[in-house]
Amino acid sequence: MDFVRKDILSVEELTGEEIELILDTADSMKEISHRDIKKVPTLRGKTIVYFFHEPSTRTKASFEIAAKRLSADTVSISASTSSIVKGETLIDTSKNLEAMNPDVIVIRHQASGAPHMIAKRVRASVINAGDGMHAHPTQALLDMMTVREKKGTLSGLRIAIVGDIAHSRVARSNIIGFTKMGSSVVVSGPPTMIPTGIESMGAKVVYSIEDAAREADVIMMLRIQKERLGDFLFPSDREYANFFGLTHEAVSKARKDALIMHPGPINRGVEIPPEIADGPQSVILDQVENGVAVRMALLYLLIGGSRHASDN
Amino acid sequence: MRLTIRGGRVIDPASNTDAVKDVVVEDGKIVELTPGLEGRGQKSKIQNPKSKIIDASGKWVVPGLIDMHTHLREPGHEYKETIKTGTLAAAAGGFTTICCMPNTDPVNDNRSITDYILKMAKEASYARVYPVGAISKGLKGESLAEFGELKEAGAIAVSDDGHPVMNSQLMRRALEYAKRFGLLVISHCEDLYLAGKGVMNEGVIATRLGLRGIPNAVEAGMVARDILLAEFTGGRLHVAHVSTEDSVRYIREAKKRGVPVTAETAPHYFSLTEEAVLDYDTNAKMSPPLRTKKDVAAICEGLRDGTIDVIASDHAPHSSLEKELEFDAAANGIVGLETSLSLSLKLVKDGILDPMSLVAKMSTNPAHILGIPAGVLKPGVSADLTIIDPEIPRTIDIHSFKSKSCNSPFDGWNLQGKSVLTMVEGSIVFEEM
């Protein structure tokens, strides 16, 4: 099949076949990262603009490495905090970006829907690197890549996602992605962090982490944001760790070969104890490595011209 | 100058009239309503060369429509709307009378602003304008505005629209104090704490879009509070822009108990659901937010059974500066003066309202609630009337709006029916016949 999309805005808009194609491409991209010379000329002469409205060291570094390995030129634009508040600069910025004739714009923004707004107004391909609480498609794709790599399949698995589901774009994108590929997703966390109607996206809700972990193939822990204390979402870190954090007991309820995942950065000792994060079931570092491969695959599929990475 | 509107279907709930009649207008007043006979009309035309005849056959002739909830943005935000452009939009939409909310800059919480609005409205003279004064000084929710002075200057009601009165003590005192001046208290019911940072209805769509939700209880909780306060104080409460099923239920039950409460809804609350927000359309962002099918059904039922007395537009002009933004950052509200009637006529097509009740909700009832001498067609009253073609197809085109702003989610909608002539005190302020 050909990949004909202009933008990658959400997992929701991708078909199962497209997801398979992206993951297959990412698998071959991963091989490049293991070579001595980790660079191919595929995207020479192409320009990628990073437009990050929200701090992100990791996602940005991952994109940057992906772009460099494919020989693309990269430029970074960050808006000042004051112009973010003003808001109307988003349209202005997209006009300015368009004038630079980039091939890809990678955008992260704290407002849900912002990448859609830009994508409608520019000819360049837009990759959503995370928008508000809405979507983080590259994260979901790298998570799916990691699970497929370890489990050999994405169908028939039981995926537990635990934490602040309400405010998590990672949770939303993974719920949509894994259910689309034929797995079942159960979400868990404090009831204050389970959004209204999440079942409509295909997730089952349970409040106890042991119930969530039972027979799970994957336990994905989400980062808890301490500023949520002010929104009355939970009483303290301590209580969170006690009732909603991952425990050995919960892990013991899961399948023996269950994977422990976390999109990072981790609050060690809050949502996940260090010995589990660093333990044998943890694939947290594989996720980081696969992030580069998935982003290379997306850049390649969007602007690389031909289908197979091995062509280069 | 004598003018005869001939052969139209006169629908006047105040006199319980629904019949073909000729309406004769002279010196700004209605002088006669006669059975609409072809011969009579022609005869008068021949007899008096100075008289003008408007053929209204196949059309409705109704008392001038009244929109008791608009935002005219002047003074302070003239780039969005002025009193002139707002009243032009009103005339085009079939409204002869509008009430404008006090959230201008400066706020209409004193005589000088009320005076200014009335002066500008008189100069424009496309529609009658009744200013609504503030409940609290500066809409800050801290102290009562001077109701007596506002009333003397011409304010018709008080409201902190857009800035809900969170302090229950202040709301109680406003309802009490307003009794001395016969002022209606219009409440924008929204619990700001519960609404939090919400930007759309809380539910499946907000969850999918990753937008923060506003649950129904945000509105209904305050509706319940205000009903209890109106019942306790005897002050006259009017609930603005009802959007939820629970609010309708509380108001229905309160009316049954004899609480002095009336209510309005806006066309978007019976025409759209939260699904309009998909694709992050900021023209579907308003306060209260668009709700679900279940709420729309309850609003329709509330209109049908009389729980909701009034259809008001909540005309809220905004420019692209406020609307072409991320959904979180965009301003609330849509323009409505020029779409309200066409959207409301659909209620008649759908069998929810008969023509008489529709006219009641858009003219007779608001006149009655506000206590203004309008909303009736009878000899001796000012000739404020609207001629409606209920069948004419209409495609909403935001670029044709008289309003300065075009923030409407209804652009491109195909509807049936519109106002074709609007008359204020005998002069035609809009005509498209």
Ligand SMILES: [Zn+2]
């Ligand atoms: Zn309001």
Ligand SMILES: [Zn+2]
């Ligand atoms: Zn309003």
